[in-house]
Amino acid sequence: MQKALVASAALILGMGFSLADDQPVTVQIVDALNKVYGVHPGFRANHAKGIVAEGTFQAAPGASDLSIAAIFDGSTIPVTVRFSDSGGVPNIPDGSKIALPHGMAIKYHLKDGSETDMVLVSLKFFPIATGEDFRDLLLAIAASPPSAPHPTQLELFFKSHPAALPALATALPIDSFADEQYNGLDAFVFVDKSGKKQAVRYIMAPEKIVHIGADEAAKEPPDYLLNDLAARLSKGPVVFHLKAQLADPGDQTKDPTEPWAADRKVVELGMLTITKVDPDSLNAQKKLLFLPGALTSGIEESDDPLIDVRDGAYVVSYGRRSQ
Numbered sequence: 001m002q003k004a005l006v007a008s009a010a011l012i013l014g015m016g017f018s019l020a021d022d023q024p025v026t027v028q029i030v031d032a033l034n035k036v037y038g039v040h041p042g043f044r045a046n047h048a049k050g051i052v053a054e055g056t057f058q059a060a061p062g063a064s065d066l067s068i069a070a071i072f073d074g075s076t077i078p079v080t081v082r083f084s085d086s087g088g089v090p091n092i093p094d095g096s097k098i099a100l101p102h103g104m105a106i107k108y109h110l111k112d113g114s115e116t117d118m119v120l121v122s123l124k125f126f127p128i129a130t131g132e133d134f135r136d137l138l139l140a141i142a143a144s145p146p147s148a149p150h151p152t153q154l155e156l157f158f159k160s161h162p163a164a165l166p167a168l169a170t171a172l173p174i175d176s177f178a179d180e181q182y183n184g185l186d187a188f189v190f191v192d193k194s195g196k197k198q199a200v201r202y203i204m205a206p207e208k209i210v211h212i213g214a215d216e217a218a219k220e221p222p223d224y225l226l227n228d229l230a231a232r233l234s235k236g237p238v239v240f241h242l243k244a245q246l247a248d249p250g251d252q253t254k255d256p257t258e259p260w261a262a263d264r265k266v267v268e269l270g271m272l273t274i275t276k277v278d279p280d281s282l283n284a285q286k287k288l289l290f291l292p293g294a295l296t297s298g299i300e301e302s303d304d305p306l307i308d309v310r311d312g313a314y315v316v317s318y319g320r321r322s323q
């Protein structure tokens with residue numbers, strides 16, 4: 001899948017940067033991100049500022065009962081992790097409101113030389129359910145500067161998409177990338193050894209969650225989250241617990257604006273131990289491409305259309321930032 005996507009990026013790259021309606025929605029989204037945040041050569045169109053770290057993942061006993069995926073076989077799996085601020089501005093202050101939600105992307109390096117990714121954020125549910133709505137949200141932001149007459153395009157968007165504003169409000173400022181929970185939001189499907197399927201949503205839980213006030217975050221130095229991670233790792237590892245929320249048979253899996261009931265079972269999948277920041281993080285992140293649809297046998301896409309839209313848009317962004 002990843003190879004096919006990178007190949008299609010080469011095609012898309014030749015198609016120009018205009019906001020024309022006849023472009024694929026993935027190109028329109030990246031154009032809209034560039035419109036909101038500006039073009040910053042060499043950086044991601046979204047989640048432009050980040051830090052790369054290294055570590056390992058070790059599955060919990062029982063994870064392999066849910067999925068035959070190689071990441072759950074009990075071996076110690078090397079991982080590359082990237083924590084990030086939202087938005088396409090590479091020097092955004094970490095404590096800025098528009099740096100929310102924070103992101104965590106994980107690449108698992110499997111024994112057979114292949115890779116599988118998870119791409120998570122600190123929202124509890126997602127503001128929109130389709131690629132077109134994501135594009136329209138960005139265009140509404142671009143069309144709603146402080147001087148815009150009321151109701152602004154953004155106010156109208158929030159009115160017609162009732163999940164959007166409450167979803168955005170679920171991401172809070174943090175004292176450290178290590179002290180936040182990151183969520184997968186899009187559903188994926190585990191396949192066990194008998195072929196039985198179970199829809200899941202990922203939760204990456206820290207040892208403790210520490211949220212701080214927006215005013216406090218705004219007073220922090222611009223790179224406080226990046227610096228904090230390096231400082232913590234110089235003293236010892238940072239640990240997260242990967243968990244899965246399990247859907248009940250009737251739960252919908254196609255719409256990440258709708259969380260599943262809070263009483264759905266949550267199971268432990270394993271421990272992620274981060275040991276060091278990549279000494280050449282800035283260069284490392286330029287080469288890295290995390291894709292929510294880069295899966296391994298035993299984990300499948302659900303019917304959530306955002307997974308393919310995201311894959312496409314990430315590849316367009318990767319193509320442009322690699323030029």
Ligand code: HEM
Nearest residue numbers: 044046047082103104105120121134184185313314317318
């Ligand atoms: C239609 C929905 C979405 C679109 C169009 C979109 C678009 C993008 C784009 C273009 C990038 C830059 C990719 C790159 O250059 O490598 C990106 C990065 C990212 N996105 Fe999304 N996104 C969407 C939804 C989500 C969701 C649902 C999550 C998490 C649950 C998420 C988490 C992230 C993270 C963590 C990154 C940074 C990845 C990295 O560190 O390389 N996004 N997104």
